[in-house]
Amino acid sequence: MEKVVIEPSSGWIRLKLRELLAYRELLYFLAWRDIKVRYKQTALGVLWILVQPFAAMVIFTFVFHRFAKIPSGDVPYPLFALCGILPWNYFSGSMNRATGSLVGSSHLITKVYFPRVVIPVSSVLTGWVDFGIASLLLAGLMVYYRVIPGGGLVLAPLFLLMAMMVALGVGLWLSALNVQYRDVGYLMPFLSQAWMFLTPVIYPTQLIPESLRWVYGLNPMVAVVEGFRWAVLGTPLEMGSLWASLVAAFLILFSGLLFFQRMERGFADVI
């Protein structure tokens, strides 16, 4: 028979990942709900998933390539930009959704028990659908420019997985903070924007001075975007910064999980 023990917990606690597994069906249903609901009562519906990155690509091409003369190597700039926009949009969308997810689910948190981590995790899962659909745009553009991807393409999802780790890690930190300090909501637009400029979405890494590359590489999104571009377009990839990014991504996720579980027990009282 199941046995439940309720006691005040103290100190830092071990990661309860097994519990997350036990609630995988709830995880699935919450993600499914978000996907179903997201484009309800919109005229364009799912088309928005294509319109957004396309518009961003057109704007970036004009502003940063035509006017600001940012180079993109041997690759046509629109393709270069789109390869940055897609993983970036997945990341920033997931991070933003995860950050707001707990406060947005306060009605659940104060009424039902389940591992709270299910909520931010489900919100970083839903972005995969958007990403998958938006990839059609990328495929179309590659056909248009007659670019044939190499064998690296099979590794592309791994970089997206890394983006998910970072988005979840940051989302865990910020969503838990958001429960207490709604200031986080006001911080998010700045954070997203600043982070994007620190990531090679609109410019190639080669513009960063060699001496600063290792600091730059501590931003795990550098490896995500560079890696995705390498997988799809075969642009150069620096292994050194890849490892730095990978370590950073793991640290962000791990610390996020710990912090989240430290704060979790008070959510229902504070939210």
Next chain:
Amino acid sequence: MMGGDRETVIRVEGLGKRYRLGQREPIYYRTLRDSIARHLGRGLRKAARLSPLVKKHQDDHGGGDGQRWIWALKDVSFEVKKGEVVGIIGRNGAGKSTLLKILSRITEPTEGRVEMHGRVASLLEIGTGFHPELTGRENIYLNGAILGMKRAEIDRKFDEIVAFAELERFLDTPVKRYSSGMYVRLAFAVAAHLEPEILLVDEVLAVGDTAFQKKCLGKMGDVAHEGRTVVFVSHNMGAVENLCQCGIVLDRGQAVYIGGQIDAVSVYLRSLADKTLSLRDRTDRQGTGAVRVVGIEFRDTSGNLLNSVPCGTDIDVYLHFEAEGEFPRRYVTAGVVFKTQLDTPVFQHNNRLTGQDFGPLPTGGAFVCRLRRLPLTPSVYRVAYSIRAGEECLDTISDAAELTVVEGDFFGCGLVPPSTHGVCLVEGRWRLEADTPAPSI
């Protein structure tokens, strides 16, 4: 709890939960706690003086300024055996919801321990997680998953749930198009098909119309007969007496009675009559506190204080108040509800119903309600009040005072009907019509 050789499925030992006064956050947010204390310190200290429960607690991490805590629950211990239905009763703020939230694992206790054996489900409300944009069918799955049902289990019970809710035709309609009755029916249908070994229920039954409440009560009874253990928080004394075998009475965070449900109800009712706390010192009030009612009086039309009121007389109900702080002092609504000892509302009155506006509120005074020819049969009634500003609740207590109604000549002919045939007296006249034909059907 009641002896017997059945196994214990819930064991609660020394359970306590402490909140910082005026804040809902518990104690472990040390840094945040300090920062907020500085901002709210003055208001808190003022409020703390009014509460007898609050103990001064020196911050052991320096800072010097004292912290004030309130124990929502303190040193509560009990055991529940398999198959028992336990009612938890007590007035607002007694700790019922806190206890249920701890048992449901929504919030953590500050001290003590709970052990539960079996699959636990809690229903603190029905329809938790319903999404208005999703259809009835989709919401059944979503809500079921949130309540802890497995997908296969929902598949299996799906038809039964739909039949119970009587919503076959609207399954593929988004629930935002449902009437509130349909919404509640669907929500309850899902909840009713949970099959936990231990069920924790908050006043879920307080929703819906009477017919629906009956259906829910019936379903609750089924649950109990199936040998399931139920912990049931309620204000509905009738439901507690009928459904439960045991009762736990909470008063200011402590379990003051544990035993049979009939005795528990009478202990609770007696505790309501206990006038040890003056209204000014009551801690079970809710609302922002910008206006606080500090005394309730019943007077006759010449202003004489009344201890008891003969039915049929005109009385003035005085709600003496104090106002402080910044709030829009206009459009204030003062209201009273008269209820029976079993908590059934008999009637209400407020100045919005009469279309009266008090204008800007002074910092003190009394709201006075003149009730003409008090239409209550002799008994003791409980009086609730609430003070609102627009939609915002400033102050309310659900058992603020008692009104003793004694025999009086309501009908003007010396007869007073007993309260067993209704608590309400209605003016009326009879006549005889000799030649009126009976209706044809």
